[in-house]
Amino acid sequence: MVPSIVIGNLKIGGTGKTPFAIWLIEKLDASKTGFVSRGYGRKTKGFQLITSDSNVSEIGDEPAVVRNHFQSLIGAVSENRLSGIYQLKHSFPQIQQIVLDDAFQHRKLNPDFSILLTTYNDLFVNDHLFPVGGLRDLKKRAHSANAIVVTKCPEDLSEENQNRIKLELKLNENQVLAFTTIEYDTPEPAFSQLSPWNVNMRSVCFAGLANPIPFFVEGRNRSVATIEMALRDHHEYTAQDVSRIRQEWINFGQENTVLLTTEKDVVKCKNIKEFEDLPLYFLRMKIKFIAGETALLNAVNEVKK
Numbered sequence: 001m002v003p004s005i006v007i008g009n010l011k012i013g014g015t016g017k018t019p020f021a022i023w024l025i026e027k028l029d030a031s032k033t034g035f036v037s038r039g040y041g042r043k044t045k046g047f048q049l050i051t052s053d054s055n056v057s058e059i060g061d062e063p064a065v066v067r068n069h070f071q072s073l074i075g076a077v078s079e080n081r082l083s084g085i086y087q088l089k090h091s092f093p094q095i096q097q098i099v100l101d102d103a104f105q106h107r108k109l110n111p112d113f114s115i116l117l118t119t120y121n122d123l124f125v126n127d128h129l130f131p132v133g134g135l136r137d138l139k140k141r142a143h144s145a146n147a148i149v150v151t152k153c154p155e156d157l158s159e160e161n162q163n164r165i166k167l168e169l170k171l172n173e174n175q176v177l178a179f180t181t182i183e184y185d186t187p188e189p190a191f192s193q194l195s196p197w198n199v200n201m202r203s204v205c206f207a208g209l210a211n212p213i214p215f216f217v218e219g220r221n222r223s224v225a226t227i228e229m230a231l232r233d234h235h236e237y238t239a240q241d242v243s244r245i246r247q248e249w250i251n252f253g254q255e256n257t258v259l260l261t262t263e264k265d266v267v268k269c270k271n272i273k274e275f276e277d278l279p280l281y282f283l284r285m286k287i288k289f290i291a292g293e294t295a296l297l298n299a300v301n302e303v304k305k
Contacts, residue, residue: 002034002089003097003303006111008104010124010137013210013233015117016151016182018062018264019287021101022069024115027297030070034098036084037063039077041234047087050075056267061234062101064267081109097304104137104145112303115296116145118169119211120153120179125168142169147176147296152214155181157290176299178292182285184218190266190280197281200224203260204248208235212262218283219260226260227252235265242274249278 005024009015025033039048039060048058050073056064059077067073074092078084081100089095104114118124124142127133142148150165157179166177187197205219206229216228227248235241249257258279261269266282269275 002085002095003112004085004100004109005097005300005303006100006104006109006114007117008102008114009117010104010135010139010141011118011122011127012130012134012136015119016180016285016287017102017117018065019182019285020115020117020149020151020180021099022066023287024099024300025066025070025073028097028099028300030073032094032096033074034085034088034092034095035063035066035073035075035101036081036088036098037066037075037077037101038079038081039063040102041236042077044077045079047076047078047080047084049088049091050077056271061264061267065263066101068263068267085109104141113147113300114145115147115149116142117149117151119151120157120165123150123165123168125170143172145175147178147299149178149180149292149296151180151182151287153179153181153290155288155290157181159291162291176292176295178296179290180287181290182214183288184222185284185286187222187260187281187283190270190282191276194279194281197222198258200256202226202252202257203281204245204252204257205229205260206231206245206265207262208233208265209262215262215283215285222283223260224256235268237265237268237272239272239274242272242278246274246278 007017042060043057050059050067076088127135129135202225203223204227207215208231210233212230219226260281263284
């Protein structure tokens with residue numbers, strides 16, 4: 001059986017699993033690493049290979065984002081992760097390990113290595129089970145993780161604060177701890193006819209994220225002024241949504257205004273023809289390690305031996 005590496009969280013909503021999966025696949029060698037996701041929000045069922053031609057409706061928005069980062073991702077979506085692993089390995093015998101996105105709660109799977117993500121401003125130890133809080137699993141499940149990564153930290157996180165968090169998390173002696181922050185590239189045009197990003201423009205920022213605040217903050221940093229529209233996580237865009245966004249663009253002064261969204265949203269927006277004549281740009285989000293990167297990679301590489 002090919003080694004499996006699971007990325008997950010205990011909380012409902014975003015902790016940065018998709019950019020983390022992209023980072024891990026890059027570090028492990030994408031040509032020999034498989035990727036399996038549930039494909040949340042897709043219109044298909046069962047096992048589906050992720051190809052360069054896969055529509056976001058067939059594989060889901062997050063797998064589409066992962067796919068867009070690699071020239072030839074070896075990946076699939078499958079509700080049954082075990083079945084997904086077997087079928088992907090059968091189709092691509094060269095696979096040496098498989099990364100699974102959001103499979104921490106998949107009880108039938110016994111991964112070789114599991115990485116639990118928790119956000120700096122919302123540690124799982126300070127939360128409660130839904131509906132009282134935002135946890136979708138028991139806190140004690142964290143003890144089964146091989147590594148815990150604290151995401152979305154301030155870039156200048158001190159060693160003192162790292163040690164404080166380490167105490168709060170109550171790690172067992174074998175668990176690896178790492179800290180990461182978010183980095184954004186310069187906004188990119190969604191369509192080829194658009195000019196490069198201009199910092200002197202105003203932006204209508206819209207996003208369908210569990211927590212859009214970091215995106216909105218970055219939009220403010222990249223623009224002269226912004227209007228912000230928060231939509232539900234994994235939002236399915238319609239012509240009516242485009243009409244509303246277009247009207248905000250017109251009201252804000254369209255000649256000096258662009259639209260700015262996330263990489264997860266743009267994979268859906270590009271499939272809607274009403275967006276094609278609008279100045280649509282998007283931000284790529286990636287992770288940067290503050291501490292613990294080498295220890296984490298060493299631990300992951302041990303399961304491959």
